[in-house]
Amino acid sequence: xxxxxxxxxxxxxxxxxxxxxxxxxxxxxxxxxxxxxxxxxxxxxxxxxxxxxxxxxxxxxxxxxxxxxxxxxxxxxxxxxxxxxxxxxxxxxxxxxxxxxxxxxxxxxxxxxxxxxxxxxxxxxxxxxxxxxxxxxxxxxxxxxxxxxxxxxxxxxxxxxxxxxxxxxxxxxxxxxxxxxxxxxxxxxxxxxxxxxxxxxxxxxxxxxxxxxxxxxxxxxxxxxxxxxxxxxxxxxxxxxxxxxxxxxxxxxxxxxxxxxxxxxxxxxxxxxxxxxxxxxxxxxxxxxxxxxxxxxxxxxxxxxxxxxxxxxxxxxxxxxxxx
Amino acid sequence: xxxxxxxxxxxxxxxxxxxxxxxxxxxxxxxxxxxxxxxxxxxxxxxxxxxxxxxxxxxxxxxxxxxxxxxxxxxxxxxxxxxxxxxxxxxxxxxxxxxxxxxxxxxxxxxxxxxxxxxxxxxxxxxxxxxxxxxxxxxxxxxxxxxxxxxxxxxxxxxxxxxxxxxxxxxxxxxxxxxxxxxxxxxxxxxxxxxxxxxxxxxxxxxxxxxxxxxxxxxxxxxxxxxxxxxxxxxxxxxxxxxxxxxxxxxxxxxxxxxxxxxxxxxxxxxxxxxxxxxxxxxxxxxxxxxxxxxxxxxxxxxxxxxxxxxxxxxxxxxxxxxx
Numbered sequence: 218x219x220x221x222x223x224x225x226x227x228x229x230x231x232x233x234x235x236x237x238x239x240x241x242x243x244x245x246x247x248x249x250x251x252x253x254x255x256x257x258x259x260x261x262x263x264x265x266x267x268x269x270x271x272x273x274x275x276x277x278x279x280x281x282x283x284x285x286x287x288x289x290x291x292x293x294x295x296x297x298x299x300x301x302x303x304x305x306x307x308x309x310x311x312x313x314x315x316x317x318x319x320x321x322x323x324x325x326x327x328x329x330x331x332x333x334x335x336x337x338x339x340x341x342x343x344x345x346x347x348x349x350x351x352x353x354x355x356x357x358x359x360x361x362x363x364x365x366x367x368x369x370x371x372x373x374x375x376x377x378x379x380x381x382x383x384x385x386x387x388x389x390x391x392x393x394x395x396x397x398x399x400x401x402x403x404x405x406x407x408x409x410x411x412x413x414x415x416x417x418x419x420x421x422x423x424x425x426x427x428x429x430x431x432x433x434x435x436x437x438x439x440x441x442x443x444x445x446x447x448x449x450x451x452x453x454x455x456x457x458x459x460x461x462x463x464x465x466x467x468x469x470x471x472x473x474x475x476x477x478x479x480x481x482x483x484x485x486x487x488x489x490x491x492x493x494x495x496x497x498x499x500x501x502x503x504x505x506x507x508x509x510x511x512x513x514x515x516x517x518x519x520x521x522x523x524x525x526x527x528x529x530x531x532x533x534x535x536x537x538x539x540x541x
Numbered sequence: 542x543x544x545x546x547x548x549x550x551x552x553x554x555x556x557x558x559x560x561x562x563x564x565x566x567x568x569x570x571x572x573x574x575x576x577x578x579x580x581x582x583x584x585x586x587x588x589x590x591x592x593x594x595x596x597x598x599x600x601x602x603x604x605x606x607x608x609x610x611x612x613x614x615x616x617x618x619x620x621x622x623x624x625x626x627x628x629x630x631x632x633x634x635x636x637x638x639x640x641x642x643x644x645x646x647x648x649x650x651x652x653x654x655x656x657x658x659x660x661x662x663x664x665x666x667x668x669x670x671x672x673x674x675x676x677x678x679x680x681x682x683x684x685x686x687x688x689x690x691x692x693x694x695x696x697x698x699x700x701x702x703x704x705x706x707x708x709x710x711x712x713x714x715x716x717x718x719x720x721x722x723x724x725x726x727x728x729x730x731x732x733x734x735x736x737x738x739x740x741x742x743x744x745x746x747x748x749x750x751x752x753x754x755x756x757x758x759x760x761x762x763x764x765x766x767x768x769x770x771x772x773x774x775x776x777x778x779x780x781x782x783x784x785x786x787x788x789x790x791x792x793x794x795x796x797x798x799x800x801x802x803x804x805x806x807x808x809x810x811x812x813x814x815x816x817x818x819x820x821x822x823x824x825x826x827x828x829x830x831x832x833x834x835x836x837x838x839x840x841x842x843x844x845x846x847x848x849x850x851x852x853x854x855x856x857x858x859x860x861x862x863x864x865x
Contacts, residue, residue, distance in 0.1 A: 314716070391770075398681055398763070402763075422766075423767045425774065443764045450747055450748035450749065450750060451779075455775075457666065458666075463803070471799055474796070475793055476786060476787065476800070
């Protein structure tokens with residue numbers, strides 16, 4: 218197995234990515250890593266993995282076209298290496314929009330896939346259980362057919378990464394009854410229903426999405442992005458308010474000493490860093506987008522996700538699902 | 542001022558609504574209330590306000606057409622009274638979809654309004670400050686023109702209910718840069734920009750929606766519903782997890798004693814019951830939808846919202862805004 222890593226472009230510099238690669242290689246000595254970036258900054262990787270030089274870094278707000286033009290950037294060099302070395306996966310924590318577009322152009326979509334989808338695992342109220350939600354932001358709008366294809370991708374992901382044999386799949390909607398929702402969601406419902414999609418359970422509302430009944434939730438990229446970011450926002454809001462609350466006075470500070478372990482656990486449950494990153498499903502290779510503000514631990518998780526997806530041969534699984 | 546109240550159809554029965562009316566009348570002896578419902582159940586309102594008999598109750602999952610057919614239901618009788626008595630406002634905690642559709646048919650939209658919008662105030666990180674978000678569920682999808690009209694409605698609401706002179710208005714989007722988003726949101730951005738809409742500040746992401754910069758956030762009904770319900774869901778998730786955490790052992794239980802006041806404050810901040818209810822903007826009368834599970838306090842808040850909107854003459858304000 219061969220994984221290409223774009224080491225530049227994250228908020229925390231290449232050093233956290235280097236630390237992650239060293240850690241990952243300790244546990245996975247047989248997996249080849251090709252690290253792309255500034256050679257000096259990557260000198261600590263000598264003897265650990267292959268290092269490939271790149272001259273520039275894609276800025277965080279770069280658009281698709283800008284990225285494609287920056288041929289000597291770590292992101293583009295990494296994508297080129299992915300193809301030329303016939304590697305299995307690529308991981309980057311650079312600009313999301315730019316990376317997804319450039320990866321789609323370079324890696325190409327699986328034939329018959331209409332649109333790629335960004336998939337993210339969310340924490341649920343059931344300890345240790347994650348729910349796979351897609352699309353969370355690769356698209357601005359999606360047709361019913363695209364929403365139907367996302368089902369095959371999400372199912373394959375849930376099976377591959379979380380080992381769920383028969384994932385329970387729901388459509389994100391503004392009500393649970395059949396016949397609810399936007400025209401695209403209504404039509405998608407009928408596609409799932411009439412084709413007897415395995416594990417299709419109907420609609421789910423956003424308020425119930427984290428309660429653990431669903432293994433996979435399908436939505437258009439715009440709503441999915443709202444769901445992802447509002448979950449993130451409210452979680453941060455609560456954390457901030459809890460902190461304020463405990464700092465209020467001597468008594469609340471003593472109170473904090475008694476519950477800090479629990480608060481820490483809660484924070485970890487809601488911490489996206491533990492879930493590694495989002496993956497672009499529907500492309501011909503494994504494409505993982507680590508969080509821009511990943512620390513070494515988060516980047517190791519992203520590498521682990523890439524590894525699981527390669528081991529599970531997710532690309533073939535999606536191809537098979539779609540051809541049925 | 543005259544307010545019609547549908548006393549039936551809430552999760553907690555008519556008794557909480559009666560209690561709310563009695564409380565509200567104490568503070569507002571000059572406002573006429575017409576309470577519609579089962580006469581026996583409303584006997585406690587004798588001498589407090591006008592009581593009008595109705596024979597049936599709209600079930601919570603009733604669709605628009607079903608509601609319109611139930612002519613002797615408290616909801617339909619209340620809507621009829623709203624028109625025949627030329628009352629100013631109606632408040633109901635019955636079926637949302639049914640109530641909104643029936644109200645739209647009976648009360649009619651303001652001429653030139655393409656679609657009514659359900660508006661809900663959300664708590665923010667700034668103590669006491671609310672952000673007005675619309676549409677949160679009256680529509681399944683919205684055009685750019687509709688999103689533009691929602692701006693006038695949201696602005697009028699923010700000015701009328703929260704007294705904000707120059708509300709900062711944002712479009713909910715999947716990124717902050719101009720040019721981001723779904724086709725409808727992109728076009729709406731241009732309408733706001735080229736028409737120099739007062740207070741228009743651009744795009745906002747869901748994660749920042751509760752941080753208090755925005756006074757008004759405009760979105761389509763589907764995304765708004767996802768935002769509303771995911772905020773609700775994550776808030777409940779946190780509350781549940783906090784409870785579990787504090788119940789863990791004797792030490793955490795002691796810890797709880799020290800912070801329970803703060804936890805209670807936090808829960809109240811996030812509690813929609815304090816915000817009274819959602820309003821259908823764009824209709825020719827004040828139409829307030831109280832939460833289905835409203836208690837007496839929540840229903841009093843809903844009556845207070847109806848009162849503020851009548852006092853501010855919100856219907857005329859929206860008409861003026863749209864005619865400019």
